[in-house]
Ligand SMILES: Nc1ncnc2c1ncn2[C@@H]1O[C@H](COP(=O)(O)OP(=O)(O)O)[C@@H](O)[C@H]1O
């Protein structure tokens with residue numbers, strides 16, 4: 136479904152990604168683990184078209200997308216739920232969800248979109264209660280649910296999730312991971328970025344470990360969980376897990 | 379002490395004039411919120427809209443009397459074309475001036491809009507010369523008497539249409555998909571792109587919308603005050619002051635700011651001396667700039683950086 140082939144991405148002269156390659160297959164949850172500053176967000180932004188790689192290719196659904204802009208890529212069925220939620224704070228929950236389907240309005244029509252909003256409310260009951268509330272007034276956990284729900288409204292084949300558990304209380308983190316598992320059951324393919332490596336590896340099929348813009352390790356989730364080096368670096372203690 | 383009739387009169391004409399400032403300020407806010415640009419051509423759109431509407435709807439002399447235009451089309455048609463002309467110029471300004479310079483600093487983009495306003499003023503001067511023009515009032519008839527103050531029919535049109543335009547704009551932003559997309563794009567341009575919202579397309583719409591709004595303002599006020607080729611500068615400055623008074627990004631604030639500015643001006647002119655009309659505006663401008671400007675350009679930049687880091 137997604138093939139990242141040897142990409143390097145720069146901020147000015149600073150290289151944030153160095154020849155990174157990874158694959159995500161249909162129906163998988165793949166997780167990308169790495170410490171703060173490793174380049175995880177840069178990688179997701181390069182995949183979704185917010186940044187462009189200097190070298191290498193990104194291929195999605197056998198289309199080369201590395202030169203396409205973000206607003207075009209979402210139309211191909213890729214939805215990026217950005218780091219720190221980035222909900223539209225001055226818009227209501229319902230408006231946020233509607234805009235999640237912005238790219239589908241001409242294709243699918245309003246009826247389908249309203250039905251999908253109902254479906255999303257089935258998954259995130261709290262959002263239905265808050266639907267007329269401004270997104271900026273929601274709690275951090277609710278905003279994260281909204282960000283994921285808004286991403287779902289694009290009906291993506293592939294979802295990129297950037298640290299959905301960041302800064303949330305443990306109970307809410309559990310809830311987020313529960314939803315991720317449900318999404319997978321419904322057939323959505325997911326690339327999940329996490330500093331919370333333990334939780335991420337529990338839901339994922341495979342994982343990649345990123346360090347200073349390099350992929351240093353990859354494999355089945357179970358293998359990575361068992362790996363000694365990785366345990367030391369990322370799964371050591373609770374505090375380490377949070378990064 | 380001024381009589382209460384005199385006060386009522388000053389306030390009424392202040393609200394009439396302030397309505398125009400409010401509409402122009404709304405244009406400023408719309409463009410600023412969506413693109414981060416302060417567009418000093420805003421007043422020029424009002425002048426162009428008014429001049430086109432005047433030329434199409436009544437007899438006027440053009441090119442220093444060398445040509446007479448006597449199309450005398452119905453006013454609504456002429457007004458529509460005036461608005462369309464301003465919208466077209468707004469779109470061109472965005473495509474040719476703002477979009478290519480979108481990676482430049484906000485200050486350079488402001489300079490682009492100032493340059494455009496000088497060029498547009500020159501064009502208007504070429505076509506219509508320095509003569510003042512006045513549009514025939516929308517409806518004939520004697521003025522109304524309101525608590526001893528005189529309220530002209532055109533003032534009623536100005537206030538009524540301002541309400542209609544402002545309400546329509548708010549409904550547009552609240553209930554249409556494009557309106558929501560514009561708000562999303564101004565709240566968080568990066569996240570808006572991830573929804574498939576093209577920021578350049580939003581910028582274009584913001585410029586078109588604001589240009590049209592200003593043109594409408596120019597057309598409804600053209601029967602109240604004479605239009606001259608150089609009115610745009612003052613209208614821009616006043617719209618800008620109203621925008622800042624309203625808190626820079628707040629459309630409701632901009633409308634209130636415009637109305638207050640109109641009334642303050644009218645009171646200053648009527649109670650002190652007509653020479654003080656603009657002096658007050660600029661006193662407000664200077665104070666507000668000293669207090670706020672340093673803050674807001676930095677603030678905007680910080681946000682932009684944070685957004686880029688997405
Ligand atoms: N907008 C930016 N400008 C310059 N450098 C950046 C920018 N964003 C991130 N970086 C740098 O790129 C590297 C990778 O950052 P990022 O992708 O955000 O890492 P992660 O998401 O893994 O924490 C870091 O060294 C960071 O300082």
Ligand SMILES: [Mg+2]
Nearest residue numbers: 175176177218
């Ligand atoms: Mg990150």
